[in-house]
Amino acid sequence: xxxxxxxxxxxxxxxxxxxxxxxxxxxxxxxxxxxxxxxxxxxxxxxxxxxxxxxxxxxxxxxxxxxxxxxxxxxxxxxxxxxxxxxxxxxxxxxxxxxxxx
Amino acid sequence: xxxxxxxxxxxxxxxxxxxxxxxxxxxxxxxxxxxxxxxxxxxxxxxxxxxxxxxxxxxxxxxxxxxxxxxxxxxxxxxxxxxxxxxxxxxxxxxxxxxxxx
Amino acid sequence: xxxxxxxxxxxxxxxxxxxxxxxxxxxxxxxxxxxxxxxxxxxxxxxxxxxxxxxxxxxxxxxxxxxxxxxxxxxxxxxxxxxxxxxxxxxxxxxxxxxxxx
Amino acid sequence: xxxxxxxxxxxxxxxxxxxxxxxxxxxxxxxxxxxxxxxxxxxxxxxxxxxxxxxxxxxxxxxxxxxxxxxxxxxxxxxxxxxxxxxxxxxxxxxxxxxxxx
Numbered sequence: 001x002x003x004x005x006x007x008x009x010x011x012x013x014x015x016x017x018x019x020x021x022x023x024x025x026x027x028x029x030x031x032x033x034x035x036x037x038x039x040x041x042x043x044x045x046x047x048x049x050x051x052x053x054x055x056x057x058x059x060x061x062x063x064x065x066x067x068x069x070x071x072x073x074x075x076x077x078x079x080x081x082x083x084x085x086x087x088x089x090x091x092x093x094x095x096x097x098x099x100x101x102x
Numbered sequence: 103x104x105x106x107x108x109x110x111x112x113x114x115x116x117x118x119x120x121x122x123x124x125x126x127x128x129x130x131x132x133x134x135x136x137x138x139x140x141x142x143x144x145x146x147x148x149x150x151x152x153x154x155x156x157x158x159x160x161x162x163x164x165x166x167x168x169x170x171x172x173x174x175x176x177x178x179x180x181x182x183x184x185x186x187x188x189x190x191x192x193x194x195x196x197x198x199x200x201x202x203x204x
Numbered sequence: 205x206x207x208x209x210x211x212x213x214x215x216x217x218x219x220x221x222x223x224x225x226x227x228x229x230x231x232x233x234x235x236x237x238x239x240x241x242x243x244x245x246x247x248x249x250x251x252x253x254x255x256x257x258x259x260x261x262x263x264x265x266x267x268x269x270x271x272x273x274x275x276x277x278x279x280x281x282x283x284x285x286x287x288x289x290x291x292x293x294x295x296x297x298x299x300x301x302x303x304x305x306x
Numbered sequence: 307x308x309x310x311x312x313x314x315x316x317x318x319x320x321x322x323x324x325x326x327x328x329x330x331x332x333x334x335x336x337x338x339x340x341x342x343x344x345x346x347x348x349x350x351x352x353x354x355x356x357x358x359x360x361x362x363x364x365x366x367x368x369x370x371x372x373x374x375x376x377x378x379x380x381x382x383x384x385x386x387x388x389x390x391x392x393x394x395x396x397x398x399x400x401x402x403x404x405x406x407x408x
Binding site for chain 4: 224227228231232234235238239241242245246248251252254255256258259261262263265266268269272273275276279280296297300303304306
Binding site: 020023027028030031034035037038041042044047050052054055058059062065068071072075076092093099100 | 122125126129130132133136137139140143144149150152153154156157160161163164166167170171173174177178194195201202204
C-alpha cells in the first residue's frame with residue numbers, strides 16, 4: 001500500500017520516544033524468549049514445557065500488540081479524525097484488528 | 103512440577119528427530135521475525151505495519167503450538183493411555199490447551 | 205458506570221436503523237443456533253458434532269462483535285473525538301477490546 | 307462425514323448423564339444471554355454495553371467447549387486409543403480444536 005494512501009500522520013515519528021523505548025525493551029525480551037524456545041527444542045525438553053513457554057511468548061506478543069493498538073488509536077487515528085480523514089484511518093485500524101481476531 | 107509427577111514418557115526424546123528439525127527451523131524463522139520487529143521499531147516504522155508483522159508472528163507461533171500439541175497427543179498422551187496412565191496425561195494436556203484459550 | 209461518565213453520544217440511538225435490523229437478524233440466527241445446540245445435547249449427538257457447532261456460533265458472535273466495534277468507532281468514538289472527548293472514548297473502546305482479547 | 311468413518315464409540319450415549327444435565331443447563335443460560343442481547347439491540351442500548359455482553363457470551367461458550375473437549379478426550383478418544391483406533395480419533399479431535407484456534 002503506498003504511503004500516500006495510508007492514514008499515516010504527517011509527522012515522521014510514529015512511536016513516541018517513551019513508548020518506543022518500552023516497546024524495544026519488550027520486543028528484546030520476547031526475542032530472548034523465542035531463543036529460549038529454540039534451546040528447549042535442542043535439549044529435547046518435554047513438549048508440555050515447550051508449549052507452556054510458547055503460550056507465554058504469545059501472551060507477551062498480545063500485550064505488545066494491544067499497547068500499540070491503543071497508542072495508535074490515541075495518536076494517529078485521533079489525529080486523522082481531527083483532520084477530517086477519520087474514516088479511512090478507522091478502516092485501516094480494523095483491518096489490522098481483524099488479523100488478531102483471525 | 104517434579105518430573106516424576108508428570109506424564110512424561112520414559113523415553114528421553116520427546117520431540118521426534120524429523121519433527122525436531124522442522125520445529126527448530128520454524129522457531130529460527132520466528133526468532134528472525136521478532137528481530138525484524140525490533141528493527142521496525144528502531145526505524146520508526148508506521149505502527150500499523152508493525153502490528154501487521156506482530157499478527158504474522160502470532161500466527162506462526164500458533165501453528166507451531168498446534169503442531170506440537172498434535173504430536174504430543176499422538177505420542178506421549180497416546181503412550182500414557184496405553185500404559186494405563188491416561189487421565190493425568192489428558193489433564194496435563196488440557197492445562198496447557200487452556201493457556202492458549204486463555 | 206453512570207451514563208454521564210461514559211462516552212455515550214448525546215443522541216439516544218446508538219445503533220443506526222439499518223445496522224440495527226441487520227444486527228437483530230444476526231442475533232436471532234445465533235439464538236436459533238444455540239437452541240440447536242441444546243437439542244443436539246438432548247438427542248445425545250456426537251460430541252465432535254456439538255463442538256463443531258459451538259465453533260460456528262462463536263465465529264458468528266465474533267463477526268457481530270467486530271461489526272459493532274467498527275460501527276461504534278466510526279460513530280460514537282469519532283463523534284467524541286470531534287467534540288474533544290476523544291481520550292476517554294478510546295480508553296472505553298479498548299476496555300471492551302481487551303475483553304475479546306481475553 | 308458418515309458415522310462409520312468417525313471415531314464415535316460404539317455406545318450411543320456420547321455425553322454422560324451428569325455431564326449432560328450440566329451442559330444443558332449451561333446452554334440454556336447462554337440461550338437466555340443471547341435473547342438478552344437481542345433485547346438490548348431493540349432497546350437501543352449503548353454499543354459498549356452490548357459488546358461487553360457479547361464478550362460474556364463468548365466466554366461462556368468457550369468454557370462449555372473446553373469442558374466438552376476435555377470430556378470427549380477422557381471418554382471417546384481414550385476409548386478409541388485403547389481399542390487401537392487412536393490415530394484417527396486424535397486427528398478428528400484436532401480438526402475441531404483448530405476450528406477454535408481459527
